[in-house]
Amino acid sequence: MFFSLFAGVDKAHAEAALNVNADGAILVDGETGKVLYEKNADSVLGIASMTKMMTEYILLDSVEKGKVKWDQEYSVSDLVYKISQNRDLSNVPLRADGKYKVRELYEAMAIYSANAATIAIAEIIGGSETNFVKMMNDKAEELGLKDYKFVNSTGLNNQDYQGEQPQGTGADDENVMSSRAVAKLAFHLINDFPEVLKTASTAKKKFREGTDDEIQMDNWNWMLPSLTYGYEGMDGLKTGTTDFAGYCFTGTASRDGKRFITVVQNAVDGTGNGGYKARFDETRKMMDYAFSNYTNKQLVPKHYQVQGHKTIPVIKGKEDQVKIYTKSAIKMTVQNGEEKNFTPVLVLDKKKVDKDGKLTAPIKKGEKVGYLTIKPKNGEKVSFLTDEGQKKVQVDVIAAQGVEKANWFVLMMQGIGHFFGDVWHGISSTVKGWF
Template sequence: MKKIFTTIMSFLLMMGMLTPALAASQSQIQPLVETTAADITAKSAIAVDQETGQILYDKDSSTVRPIASMSKVISAYLIMKSVKEGKMTWNQKVSVNKSLEEVSENKDLTNVPLDSSREYTVKELFDASLIYSANAAILALGKTEAGSSEKFVNKMRSTVEQWGIHDAKLYNAAGLLENQVGTEKYPQTADNVENEMSAKDMAIVVTHVLKEFPEILKVTSVQSADFNTGTEKLEMINHNEMLKDGEQYDQKYQLDGLKTGTSEKAGENFAATGLINKRRVISIVMGSKEDQRFKDTKKIWDPLMSRLVLKKTDLKNESNVKMNSAEDGKVGLRLSVPFDYWAKKDDSTKLTLNKIELNDKKQTPFSAGETVATGYLSLNDSNFLEGSKSGLKVALASTQSVKKANILVQVGRTIADWFS
């Protein structure tokens, strides 16, 4: 009997400790998309906070469209990753085959001329790929990194899958039509296909790249540079006209990257990033009309800069979780790390938690500040780039030290829960 009683008691205590309750307000901030001008020409667009993924602006961002040379951001990530892991070096020599030489000489494409009889460093081709959007250069890098263009594209596909992007269509490292890449065409693909992804997924790509390799901005912020062709120095002018000395430069926009993309099917694309109130923001425009992508970007950034403010909260004492093993029967909560979020200047509502999950293995007693639960922050149903339907996952800490309740009290609470 004693063993049976002990087993029952243990089971009841376990069940009681895993019974969470939410005492937070369900009020939500109004969508920030309302702050942005609606007359941009882009078919799809999005703006997000790089640190949290909070969506600041959205226009049909989930529709998959051609991304053109914005593809090179994914390719550049894999090259930087390979260098970081010691598989490649910046001074490593790269040769090109006759087919890539011909691609580099295609006057319809953006390129630096490559000669199959000489070699180039990884750094030379990398800079040309991002500054001048040189197509044959990034194809050569991809082939060198993976052993073949097919294997490199497979790495691109695998990488975006790992980032939660499941509807991307990737065929080559450059973002060209398949009939433009010579012998580097992906097996069994049609000639007229090109890389495709949604604006939202492109924002996810840029977010991951900037978090892991912020040094990419040292290249994408370069407005002009020289490329040594072997016979002369070719001046490469960055296609991002919003950089200093560019035709669309305005000092109020603190942009330092990232990548343009243009094709007949895509229209004009632009993945931009820069600072607002010392906070990094990412914007994507896709399918802008001719000569409008930078103007579209400005129309998105203007209200973000003028109408939004950054707020900080730890949500202390705004939520609690029921815990039968705690002396008081519940635990007050706060964010383990204070959270910065964007809000309209005239908005008095606050960021709130809409779901709390008690950590399964958390035992009493414990001290104030210990992480005891997981919460989900929410502004609206789709307000974070990589959040779930419940919101953005965050760690929650106890606001006070918690003592262990008497064993009989714990059992009583658990039994009461069964009949409530």
């Protein structure tokens, strides 16, 4: 039996304190995916180069599974060469007869948002960008994303492909996602492949250093600590800008043992004008609020016992009850001072207890008998990006010691005792009825 009792008291405070100037925005805890603030988070909007987070995810997954190797070489296709020569787009120029290793293409994509390098990665993994786009949409479904459509691997306007966009997509098609879906993708990316942050946090790097093709790659995430809008702890993740999507940014920062993820789509300043500064200013608002107001707190300690449920009755055992407690602690990111606003909820496993709530011996020490979760006292709803995140505020309840099954003689005597107890109860009820 499962209760969806995860609610919170803090999101309303965030909504009152923040006024994020963007068409869509969201702030989440980077460890559990607990949503701390949202604005139009389910509106489907343009994402521009934030698209590349999905390409990164599929690449890192392919490398982990041995399907692709970092030192694998790639020969440039006609489309990739053509796109790479367009300096109106973010690119590292690639030679038509050149060979490039997967790692350097990946770094160009993750640091410099290089579009042709991204298409090259799509071709390496999918054979063609058309096949890769199908992989992107399939992976989105697998990750449990909602409100998304991928039509290319880069986030470019399909018109930038000059008629050579992936098959099955139109010249006017765009990649779109909701802020919640973008945050969920980012959450999976940094938790499934935390090594991505090492590359995403690289402020500057030379592509093909020491060769005639050397080019300086400056990270578009200007909130990295050493750059223009430097922010302490910022180490990712991906910017995006097109006329269709506006100024977008998925940021993540870690400080004092806390990590948060933010998304802004079509960010603007106070006068309604978009810009690089606007997307970083709006991100800073959410990050400042998160680091100042939220802390990861232990709400339930290890070996916690619920008042009134410290033991469970046992039948057919050498003991008639067993002590139970939580296997581990429950920790959750909450607004400062709100940790006392939660109450524990014990849920026993119906497959383990009878209709009277009794366990049947034998019982092993450490055997799971149910789980403990928490719920806020005021019942306000809050969400998690994933089921896995939600389960982090749910811990097993186990038997503190073992209970052996009683032998046949003891069971017989217990049966006789129960029989006469029932008889005496019946007689007593009848006698009481006389008076």
